[in-house]
Each structure stands twice: as structure tokens, then as C-alpha cells.
Amino acid sequence: MSYVIVVTPADPDLRGAAHLDDLPERVRTDLEELRDQVSARFPEADAVGETGALTRRPEIEGVGVVIHPGVITRPLVVNAVMRFAAPHQLLVTTPELGLVADPRVRIDVDVHRRPTTAGACITDHAVRGRPHGTLPWVTHELLHQLVSALEVDGDRLELEVDEDRWFRYELAGASLLIQVADGPGVPPVDRTLPTGCAGDVAAAGWAWARGDWDWIGALDDGVLGDGAAGGPHSDATEISDATEISDVAVGEDSASGALVTGGVTAA
Numbered sequence: 612m613s614y615v616i617v618v619t620p621a622d623p624d625l626r627g628a629a630h631l632d633d634l635p636e637r638v639r640t641d642l643e644e645l646r647d648q649v650s651a652r653f654p655e656a657d658a659v660g661e662t663g664a665l666t667r668r669p670e671i672e673g674v675g676v677v678i679h680p681g682v683i684t685r686p687l688v689v690n691a692v693m694r695f696a697a698p699h700q701l702l703v704t705t706p707e708l709g710l711v712a713d714p715r716v717r718i719d720v721d722v723h724r725r726p727t728t729a730g731a732c733i734t735d736h737a738v739r740g741r742p743h744g745t746l747p748w749v750t751h752e753l754l755h756q757l758v759s760a761l762e763v764d765g766d767r768l769e770l771e772v773d774e775d776r777w778f779r780y781e782l783a784g785a786s787l788l789i790q791v792a793d794g795p796g797v798p799p800v801d802r803t804l805p806t807g808c809a810g811d812v813a814a815a816g817w818a819w820a821r822g823d824w825d826w827i828g829a830l831d832d833g834v835l836g837d838g839a840a841g842g843p844h845s846d847a848t849e850i851s852d853a854t855e856i857s858d859v860a861v862g863e864d865s866a867s868g869a870l871v872t873g874g875v876t877a878a
Contacts, residue, residue: 614685614707616692618645619675621702621713628674641699646676648695653688664688686744694747708742708760712753718820720770722746724757727765749820755813761787770820778816787812789830791819800827 619626620638631639646669653664664684669676680688689705696703697714704711724743742760749757749770757768761782770778775795781788789802789812804812815830 614680614682614705616678616680616689617675617704617706618642618678618692618696618701619704621700621715626674626702631671631674634674641701642671642674642676645692645695645699645701646671649676649678649688649692652691652695685742690745690747697748710753710756710760712746712748713750714748717748717750718817719748720772720820722749722754722757723767723769723771725767725769727763727767749817751813751817754817755809758787758813758816759809770816778819780812780816782806789815791827793819802827802830804830 620634620642625634625638628634631642634642649665649669664681664687666679666681669678671677678688678692693703693712693714696712697717697719700715702711702713723745726743746753754770758780761768761780764782764784766782768780775792777792779788779790781790783803785806787804787806787808789800789804791800793800811830815826818826
């Protein structure tokens with residue numbers, strides 16, 4: 612299967628439509644505008660690089676915009692598509708990887724995927740070609756998917772506000788190392804957990820990004836009390852589509868408070 616990015620309406624009922632003409636006008640306009648934004652951002656060119664990032668022009672198939680990034684420029688294209696999709700509240704998926712990102716309930720924070728290439732030669736595409744780069748926002752569901760995708764010793768996933776505030780996951784054998792820095796002069800917090808706790812560690816990262824000071828308590832309670840993915844705290848910080856932004860905002864004195872800028876209600 613070729614690597615593609617597919618952008619569709621977030622509403623499941625609208626995604627089930629057969630043709631673009633079956634969608635409400637505002638949704639059709641959003642899809643067409645996103646297609647045009649991607650085309651303008653990555654114009655046709657022969658050179659490899661920012662101006663030759665796509666293998667073909669974006670097109671609408673059914674009710675989705677289908678985008679074909681080049682192999683080298685995938686991280687650049689994914690980042691741009693997610694930025695364009697967010698204000699339109701359109702769903703971004705990569706079917707090949709099984710990843711789904713719904714911007715209706717998101718936190719705007721840099722998410723760095725740093726897969727290790729240790730021990731891989733230049734032709735070892737299975738290791739060197741794994742998804743990497745920076746995503747501009749994250750959801751609870753997507754964070755769980757990304758944590759679960761850590762597969763080689765040394766793989767890292769980082770949520771970053773700035774150089775002094777970040778939440779890092781690193782795979783080390785059968786363990787998942789978590790290190791968190793929450794401001795200048797604040798000693799980093801370290802935890803070593805079993806890899807089977809993806810649900811709980813994703814919930815902890817989501818809580819930290821929302822500015823919840825008790826993220827570490829939720830992590831310790833969930834892992835020690837359950838010890839498996841999908842523990843009691845897996846959904847503790849999930850936000851429904853009906854949640855208002857005022858319900859998830861945090862205080863100005865929170866070290867992680869700057870993160871909560873993207874949680875929005877469904878249109």
C-alpha cells in the first residue's frame with residue numbers, strides 16, 4: 612500500500628456519504644479549501660524538497676482529500692496537513708499506519724517522533740524509514756496510538772512546550788522510560804514502567820499537557836493498581852465533543868498551562 616494521508620469530515624455520518632455533493636456546503640467548502648491549501652503549500656516541481664514534496668496533486672475521492680507525500684518529505688507534509696485541518700475541524704488519517712487525529716478535541720503542542728536508527732545501515736529502510744518528525748497538535752487517542760507505536764529500543768516520543776517543559780517517552784527493552792521537565796530549575800521526574808501500560812502512560816501525558824498537576828498520581832495509581840493497558844485512568848482525562856474549552860483550561864500559574872490552546876467543541 613502506498614503511503615497516503617486522507618482528510619475527511621470528522622462527523623461519522625458525513626464520512627459515510629458517497630459523494631462530495633452529498634455533504635453540507637460548509638463541509639464541501641472546507642475540504643476544497645484544504646485541498647487548495649496543500650496544493651499551494653507544495654506546488655508542482657521536479658526538485659526534491661519543499662517544492663517537490665508530493666508525488667501527485669491532492670485530489671478529492673468520495674468525501675476525502677487524498678494526499679500523496681514523497682518518501683523524504685513525509686514529516687513536512689504531515690505537519691502541514693494537520694495544521695491546515697485543525698481550523699476546519701477535519702479528520703486526518705494515515706491508513707497505512709492506522710493513525711487517526713481528530714482536531715475537535717486537541718491540544719496544540721509540538722509532538723516529536725524520534726525513532727532510533729542505532730545500528731541501522733543506510734539501506735536498512737525497515738528501521739530508518741519509520742515515521743518521524745513533528746506533529747503540531749495531539750489528541751488523547753492519537754497520543755495512545757503513538758505511544759503504542761514505539762517498537763525499537765531507543766525510540767522516543769516527546770511532548771514539548773519549550774526547552775524547559777517537556778514530557779518524554781523512551782522505549783528500553785520491556786520497559787518504558789518516562790522523564791518529565793516542568794519548568795526552569797524544577798528537577799525532572801523519572802519513572803520506569805512496563806510496556807503493557809500504554810493506556811495509562813498516554814493518559815498521564817495527556818493530563819500533563821492539559822496542566823493537570825496530579826498527572827503523576829494518576830500514572831502511579833493506574834500502573835500500580837492495574838498494570839496493563841486500559842487501566843482505571845486510561846480515560847480519566849478524556850474530553851467529549853461537547854466539552855467547552857472553559858472546562859479544560861488551566862490556571863495561569865500551571866507550568867504546563869501554555870499547552871491548552873486547541874481544545875475546541877465539535878462544530
